[in-house]
Amino acid sequence: MGALLAGIAVSSVIFPSAAYAGHQYGGGDCWQYGTPLTCRVSWASGDHHHVYLRVINQLSNSTLWNAAVTGCSHWNGSPGPQYCHTTPYTNDSWVYFKRNDQIGAPNGVTYNCNVNGYCSDVIQAMNIYWTEIYEPKDNTNYASVLVPIAAHELGHALALAHHGAPGSNVALMTQGTTRTYPNSIDIGPQPPCSGASGASGVRCIYNGTL
Amino acid sequence: MSLLFILGAGMLVGVTVTLAQTGSKTWLNPDVGRSDADRAMTIAQLKDRNAKWVEDFVSSGRDPRQLPVVQLETWSTGASSVADARSQSTVVVSGTVLSTTYTADPNNLTESVATVRMNGIGRGALPETIQVDQVGGPAWSPTGGELQELQGDPLLLPAQDVVLLLVPASSSSDSYRTVYGAGVYWITGSGLRAPESNPFASEVNGLSVEAAFALFD
Numbered sequence: 001m002g003a004l005l006a007g008i009a010v011s012s013v014i015f016p017s018a019a020y021a022g023h024q025y026g027g028g029d030c031w032q033y034g035t036p037l038t039c040r041v042s043w044a045s046g047d048h049h050h051v052y053l054r055v056i057n058q059l060s061n062s063t064l065w066n067a068a069v070t071g072c073s074h075w076n077g078s079p080g081p082q083y084c085h086t087t088p089y090t091n092d093s094w095v096y097f098k099r100n101d102q103i104g105a106p107n108g109v110t111y112n113c114n115v116n117g118y119c120s121d122v123i124q125a126m127n128i129y130w131t132e133i134y135e136p137k138d139n140t141n142y143a144s145v146l147v148p149i150a151a152h153e154l155g156h157a158l159a160l161a162h163h164g165a166p167g168s169n170v171a172l173m174t175q176g177t178t179r180t181y182p183n184s185i186d187i188g189p190q191p192p193c194s195g196a197s198g199a200s201g202v203r204c205i206y207n208g209t210l
Numbered sequence: 211m212s213l214l215f216i217l218g219a220g221m222l223v224g225v226t227v228t229l230a231q232t233g234s235k236t237w238l239n240p241d242v243g244r245s246d247a248d249r250a251m252t253i254a255q256l257k258d259r260n261a262k263w264v265e266d267f268v269s270s271g272r273d274p275r276q277l278p279v280v281q282l283e284t285w286s287t288g289a290s291s292v293a294d295a296r297s298q299s300t301v302v303v304s305g306t307v308l309s310t311t312y313t314a315d316p317n318n319l320t321e322s323v324a325t326v327r328m329n330g331i332g333r334g335a336l337p338e339t340i341q342v343d344q345v346g347g348p349a350w351s352p353t354g355g356e357l358q359e360l361q362g363d364p365l366l367l368p369a370q371d372v373v374l375l376l377v378p379a380s381s382s383s384d385s386y387r388t389v390y391g392a393g394v395y396w397i398t399g400s401g402l403r404a405p406e407s408n409p410f411a412s413e414v415n416g417l418s419v420e421a422a423f424a425l426f427d
Binding site: 041043044058093098102106108110111115116118121130134145149152156162166175176177 | 239240241242246249253256257259260280281282283284285286287288290317318319321343344345349350351352356358360377379380387389390
């Protein structure tokens, strides 16, 4: 444990600060010069700039898990640099789906963690090492938003922030969304980061050329 | 072995970051080539460290008010109107937070339990003191910790005078939780004050406790 903490201490010096003033976290640009962030440590530049997520089931509930898998497949099948699997994939990083029944339903919360083990809100700029997505069991009483919640939270795992007024449903990353797929706002335009500020999507974060 | 890898990977990535400032920006996944078991162990060790930090925070009697508050954004913004909050709540009370405890769990979010003494009841029947369960609490950070709470559910802290809209935490316990997004109001010298995230704060701010009871009845 001592060696681990020593490693963490050294890493804390080497790694960029979690908070980065002026950085448009969630709006994209993690690949560009001027920021030390890449937003997800498993991002691989130079290889069509892909980012691979592996979702891991710690929900102990098949209904919640099925929705998580569907949300994952919707990201996976959409344009952009992101891939999402339930099985191991080279250069993947992990997203745990977990239960917290103390959260009032319907709801979900994403907890992003960096390589130092600092876990916090999705708006905290960091290089995400792993993600924990928490949902209450009572979400199963709200069948129509099961997939929207899972897919929305996976967007946070990709480093996307909220977009639009709550309830406006303009994108998957809108709070309270009922969308089940990411749309052009969530994915972003080509070339990456050529859209309006704050609406650059996952392509902009990872310089996605697909 | 995995511990050494963390250190090694950290140094490697650190070098990469440095290079990125002058050259092509690249990133190497510190987990490349590692087994799933090693990766899981690294994460588990970090989470154990975080839980231990919370336990130490509690046992040392540190004041959570000294920590910067970080809100964890959620899919839902919770109750969106007075009518919404009214319909969701089964109990409306005023009270004083006597104490809070925090339970760390390396495999879940920290749990906060506040003991609240009843000063008045607007709706419902409650004992003299109740427990209010909330998600969140002190959390490890590289800058000395932070107080994490869900966006729509500000953590209750000792000595606060509050009006609470509550629902039973579960059918099998005597604990309560707040109505999400609209369950906590602080009592101040100038009346009630709602959290900034409350969508109908302007309708509540400045009200007396009695007026709030009437509003949510």
